[in-house]
Amino acid sequence: MPRRQEPGPYELHPQLAADTHPLVTLELCELRLMDDANYPWLVLVPRLAGARELLDLEVGQRHRLTDEIDLAGRALRDAFRPFKLNVAALGNLVPQLHVHVIARFEDDPAWPAPVWGRVAARPYTPEALVERIRALQARLRA
């Protein structure tokens, strides 16, 4: 992995800021909604400056991250009853550490392939976005 400079303060990567909407700030992560109505798709971003790999987390941080993945997965399961959850930390294109938690259905546009690079993102309409955020926040704050 490439060497990197000493990180400054945490800041959300501009690509993630452009592709996602804020849902809630958790103890470790920002939890955000991917702006793609093809799939109920959450993204967790640990609020740690310079983190690129799961290996960059201390043990307490990585345990906390799995707790927040669990929270995100439960919210998706309760809200959408998916056939499967997909959880992934890839980061080949956006270097800031982030974890995808995606609700998958046997009739979604990429099934059974992973979602990345299959079909173009379908941004939410304003009304659908408001409704989806409300449904998820209700479950995340319960």
Add this chain to the structure above:
Amino acid sequence: MPRRQEPGPYELHPQLAADTHPLVTLELCELRLMDDANYPWLVLVPRLAGARELLDLEVGQRHRLTDEIDLAGRALRDAFRPFKLNVAALGNLVPQLHVHVIARFEDDPAWPAPVWGRVAARPYTPEALVERIRALQARLRA
């Protein structure tokens, strides 16, 4: 997610058994090598009957799983110096819970896309397999 029958004892799914080679048994997981020389690619399978989703793990189990993901990632990093690690629990095709930990390079055959469904698996030659297993086991047991 579909309802399921009460699980019997843990048994490795036949597809995972066919696609991977054993490396080491950890506290929670079997750690195995994917038989695809395109990428250094490890698979962790929690030895828990009936587990399909990360949500099926108790808190101690999921913390332990992240510790074993960390161990697998460190072994790949130390052995291969990848540009990026990819970590994913998908399970759209093989229902048994398993986690991929993959060393990625900017000149690998799928870069920068995720590896699934891109190029056909390239099985190791017997000599390369023995050497790769030896290199990884040395780091996993250190």
